[in-house]
Amino acid sequence: MKNNILLYIVLCVFCLSSISMYAATDKKKKKNVKTEQTEEQKQPVKKISKYAKLFKGKSHEIAKSAFLTLHKVDGKIYLEMPLATMGREMLIAATTTETSDNLVATNGYKCNDPIHTYFTLKDSTVQMHQINAQINYNSTDKRIARVVEQNYLNPVIEGFKVLAYSEDSTAVVFDMTSMFTGGNAKVSPVSRGSFPLIIKASVNKSLSSVETIKAFEDNVSVKSSLSYKVSAKYLKNSLFEDKPLTIKATWSILLLPEERMHPRVSDSRLGVFLTMKQQLPTDKDGFKNYSLANRWRLEPKDMEAYKRGELVEPVKPIVFYLDNLFPETWQVAIRKGILRWNKAYEKIGFKNAVQVLDFPTNDPNFDPDNLKYSCIRYVPSMTQNAMGPSWVDPVTGEILNASILIYSDVAKMLQIWNFVQTSQLDASVRSKEMPIDVFQDALAYVTAHEMGHCLGLMHNMGASSAFPVDSLRSVTFTQKYGTTPSIMDYARFNYVAQPQDKGVKLTPPELGVYDEYAIKWLYTPIPDAASLEEENRILESWIDEKVGDPLYRYGKQQVASRYDPRALEEDLGDNPMKAGDYGIKNLKYILSHLNEWIQNDPDAEFRQQVYDQIVTQYARYIQNVVYCIGGIYLNETKEGTLEKRFQPVPKERQKAAMQWVMKQLRDMDWLDNEKVCSKFKLQMKQSAVLKQAIASIMTKLYNNVTLSAYLAGKNSYSLHEFFDDYFKGTWDAAINSRRLTMSDKLLQKEMLGIMSKSIAFIGGQKLETGFTSSLAYLPSIDEICWYGLDETGIVPQYADVLKQQEKESGLNYGVEVMMEEVCLGYGYGWQNTIRTQVIDESSTYYYDMARKIKSLLEKKIPSVHATDRQHYQAMLFAVKQILAE
Template identity: 25%
Template sequence: MNNWIVKLTVYILLFYNLLFGTNYAFANQAANTYVAQSNNLPGIEQLATAEYRFKENRKEDLWRYREAIKGTDKLEGLFTIYRGEEDSKIYLELKPEQLNKNYLCTVTLESGIGESGIYSGLPLQDFLFYFRRVNNRLHFVVRNVKFRTEQDEPELRSLARSFSDSVLYALEIDSIDPYSKNILINLNHLLMQDFPGLTSLLKYYLRADYRLEENTSYFGDVGSFPFNLEIESVYSFSSPEGAYLVTLPDSRALTLKVHYSFSQLPENNGYIPRLADDRVGYFITAFQDFSKNNGKEPFVRYINRWHLEPSDPNAPLSPPKKPIVFWIENAVPLEYRDAIREGVLMWNQAFAKAGFQNAIEVRQMPDDADWHPADVRYNTIRWFNSLDAGFARGPARVNPLTGEILDADIIVDANMVRSIQQEYRALIAEKVGAEHLGDCGVMPNSQFPIQNSDSDICYGAEFSDQAAMGALALSLLQNATPTSDEMKEYVHQYIRSLIAHEVGHTLGLRHNFHGSTMLAPQELNNTEVTHTKGLVGSVMDYLPVNIAPQGTQQGDYFPAVVGPYDEWAIEYGYKPHPDFSVEAMMPEAEKPFLEKIALASPQPELSYATDEDIWDINPLANVWDMSSDVLVYSQWQMDNARAMWQRLDLHYPLRGESYSDLRVLFSSILRYYFRNASLLTQYIAGQSFGRHHADESMRPSFVPVSLEQQRQVLAKLQEYVFAEDAFSFPPQLLNQLAPSRWQHWGNFIPVSRLDYPIHERIQRFQAVILRSLLDSDRLNRLRDIEFKTPPGQALSMPVLFSTLQEDIWTEVVNTKEPKPISSLRRSLQREHLNILLDMVLRTTDVPEDARTLAWFELRQLRKAIDAGLKHQNENLDIYTQAHLEETSDRITKALNAGLLSR
């Protein structure tokens, strides 16, 4: 028995000696004594040999570790960094306790190329990761946060097997300190390769194959702090063919700078996730909870918000312990900083309703700041330049486990305001494709990880155009050149509104496209109302410039305060629970408290509709509209546009200026006219949609637009879009619309006619509106609404078809003799004819009832044309006669073809 005790003691002490290198002489002596006395102890010699070898290996490890960091600068912080002055390598040191621990990685594109989607300041990625040691490699692993369960639940074992994390890289361990066991890795192996996926990004946006050139890539600034590590990588890319780019001196080579922030997640800081509610528009952090198998809803949804705590929980209004601080980057032009500051601080009004005094602060980044705007410790409002971007964005970085917002950086392209820096006449600058009057609307999300970039760019371009129209109205509608102070105030309102919208996103709020419909049209320019209640219910809408109708005193062009919905949403997201207790409070415990706030949602000024709610169904949930009666508002704006194009050539161009400016201004006014006309189409087969929950009032979720309103809309479309006299331009104006003749990089001459293609422009817009009215989705909704509405209270498909035909073919239908038909009307009639023929010939997908109605209307039209042509009206010009005879012939052939096909 004693022999085994001695054996065990010897093995333990020798093993301890191998691990920690302490020379226990008594252990060695015990081993030698026992060997002399007994021949039955195997392995002692082998252990002694292993001890010797281990000591030699440990010496080698220590030498390798010291050689790696020899001559380097040591930066201590969250991770210790070793960087040499001459060596391009950077080493990162990991402590044993930092393995398998969650950290947040945020990746920002610090420098771009200024065009084609590659812009400075864009967020690229943010995710949760950890380091895991496997043998002699260190895995960089992205944590899967989509599926969770309680730590003590049996399901936890199955989740690890069921849903994988993502191992992005397996890094060679360079060396290990034999005493501290700290691991040293070469960061070049992680961050000097295409870590953010720039190669794919360049291929997606530039349509060219670029490869990373490691020999010309390098590390920029590096900073290690107690809770975060900041690193810049400068990547060089090359392509044998290059891409079609004008901002680069040679597109075969380009350089991009990427900023990395590796930061520690807040732990045990008292933050309590707050449950989301679909009646209030917040960005959310969602995961599937496998510990709640009995619940109806498998997902848990937290809103994304900042961690705000009142310094005095018992006070009705208290400063936060730690306010949200935004820094205005030192690159922002001086003349815009006050407007930006006001746009940020507008939100303190909402936070006051939630119990926080001065929840947000604004500070100016010093010119000699020793920190970088992308540093995760600072929330910044940044300024960048581009050739073609023209947008602003307000993304936030979030703890993916809790929804806590940790960092936010708003980026603003100088193009958003550059055109309004000097005089109002420079608001519309000549740019590539400026006269191509496409309609942005809300674009689909980008398929690339830069989230919503296409939508943002579209929003920026349209918002800039809206600002341009307001500035133009300052001159043309007031019949007086605006003063410098008036222009400064206008620009101030524009920038303040732009920043307030983006700050709302950084506070966690989604778009609210119902927000612009709070006030009646007659209240829009009453500053006593707009400065107290607000111009709109929410600044999170895409807001047009508020141009007063002629004869009305102009009020605010853009909101001066946040709206009631904004205050209510901030209350839901940030108001502290009255029985706040970190120890006792869980997210589910706040449900009754939050439900009381959310119950206010049916109030009209709190209506909410976001991106997925605005596809042609709700006429009040739209972009670039205003007031609770869009029918009246749109008519006002179309009248304003008509007045502007009638007066345009009287004010522009100024002596010595190019006529090309006049062309761009005319195109913008025409586009503004048609954007407002297109708002009216939403009423046809329109339905309001409410996000309210069931209660004792039993309000329906969908309420169709009244038949009377839809009839009014059709009448207004006839008057402003389809009628013979809808478009009347001074001939002198049309003959002055000269194009720009500057041809060089960044200012290419469009391949099109020199003279202004007025027929083509009007025909294109009329076709868009007409095809929208007879779109398959709209026709299906009309059919469904008829089924869901008492007889005679819904707009029917037969009424829509007959009304459009009577309005568009007025010169032929319901008249004894055909009248001469103008060129614009002939183009419109051909478009209408083509739509009906496509239905009959089954080249388009529409309800069967629509096909039969198209067949019926075509027969009626042919009958009217044939009867009219029999009168041999000598007043008919050859254009009209040929047009009508061909129309009749096409109808006959199409109807016969339809019969044969059956």
């Protein structure tokens, strides 16, 4: 029994153990099954990076370059910038590609300078800096380096949130869409105008979008469609408000090279565009302002061959691409004008330095609006002009991009120029149709002039004054030299040549001697110079050699004020009176034959255009002489040379000029040719309009004479002589008992207007009949129109409006401010207008003149012709009021 109980216990233990073991095995099996099912049903997912999320499931285009990658993602532009690119200098520029209004957005033109920038990463933000490249300093001087760090930070102008790092963490991605949809006014493709024309454009971001992206080795580009509301004001007058504007723009981001071009320090005796610099002071001196000459990076491929005097090609030629929208006949002339500059480069050892290529038709990478391509663009516009702007590396002055914009109506301008300036001798231009060869020669000249700007040359308005006037009638002289030593002058065509001067060259030269001289100075490599200072000494010596030779003299353009009668636009020769006499003879000859020469002109529209230009041309001849009265010759000089910085025009020439102008004012009626003018619509006789304009200018000349006489000293054309000549010329009819003319009346009324204001200063009575200014050498509205001084190109259209503004607000608000605003920052700067109040004695002379006029009229009125008496009585009444009698 006991044994049975023991056996039962053993069996129970065994059974329980077996059940436990089975239960554990079954539980483990179930656990394993459950694990296997989970792995099959759900694989573990890798975490998606922020970088991948930016593009996943979205419309995504990529344009990748070595320094930057563009991503276009659902209409946004992301920049992927390697950390290695951070801190590298770049340029960002916008160019108009298509436009609905080429007044405010012109195809191919960068109306705002590129932004000079670099990017840095700070925490989770990419910062965009604007570089202060004007400051230069000795980087090896630790003290100066600290000064720069503390005082000349490159300001942060934009900030962009980092959206993600690249998968390998070597680059960051950020959204820069706002830059390419008009969000940064500094690099807007829309012009802001310049005073007095102010343009305001507000972008409509809801109607703006990015379109395409491209990437190249050292630049990327984005094309955008932009919509604006544009308003324009001319002084206080609204021209238009909220005018819709749609453009397509190309934005370029260009990586600047780390190995920069060797800079060349400028010399003010040679006219080149400049990059301004400021050298920080050392312990021995103060700030030093200087400038670098803007030029292309032109280096010989084979320096040893170059040193041996062989012609060599440059490492990188200057290449321009020619727009295929030009008519074929235009393309031929444009190529000729561009390539003529190779003659100057060959003289300094380069061959094929300048090249012209067609717009490629099968190159997907070509984009005429990309900052990498310099192009010659066709602009359909009523503007009769062309222009040649360029853009540079702000550190060295290296020209990186340039454009030549040729407006379609330049053809009309060339036709009128040829007719009015050369038809006395060239029968082929005496019609509505200009011969193709004449047109091509003229267009080649215009293109070559603009190409000169693209190569770095400024206007040299003093060039044409180097030639004796009579030399312009010489066949041998003109065939060799043309009309000027520089095509960078506005010398135009040979209006001096007379109808009998057969064989005389009527056009400017292909290149003048000054032009070749300027290219030599600007581009000749000087490889053996051990330092920048040594190179400067060599370059300076080249200019020193030419000091005193008028063929090489640089006369900078005068815009804000006009002192030097040798440095004018639209003039020829060294004597404006003699050149004017020849020119006036030709104008009279042309006007007398106008009806005969111009046929098939039923509405007289073309005759009207020619006639208007004849009047303008005549006005220039007179004004060229007016500038001699109180004129001051200005010279760019260097210490130690014999030339004087400034020198008043000799007394004899000033006096002769005064008499010449007064004679012209009495002899303008030839302009009112009845046979010609009867064909036109009702209008004021142009002789009267011109007489009033010149008479108004004459009233202000005392300011110029005041300064000129003050500088000249004893041997001057004094204020006393000026006022005596002015009195005699204005009151000649009364003095010599002859009948009054319209000119006499205009001169007398204008004189009393200025006289009243001057004498009121010392207690006399002011009459509200005139307007003047105490600013010397300031151009009038008429002069701005005659000489094309208005950079906006809009003054001639609104001249009457501006004249009214002058009368209401004064010259300080009108012309002076306009000219200073328009010309700010060009070249070597402009001669400021001089205020002459401190030395102004005009009130004394006007008082004396008023007494003489009163005495003269009281004596003459009883005996003058009855039709003249009322005018003289009115003038006597005015003089008595002025004298407070």
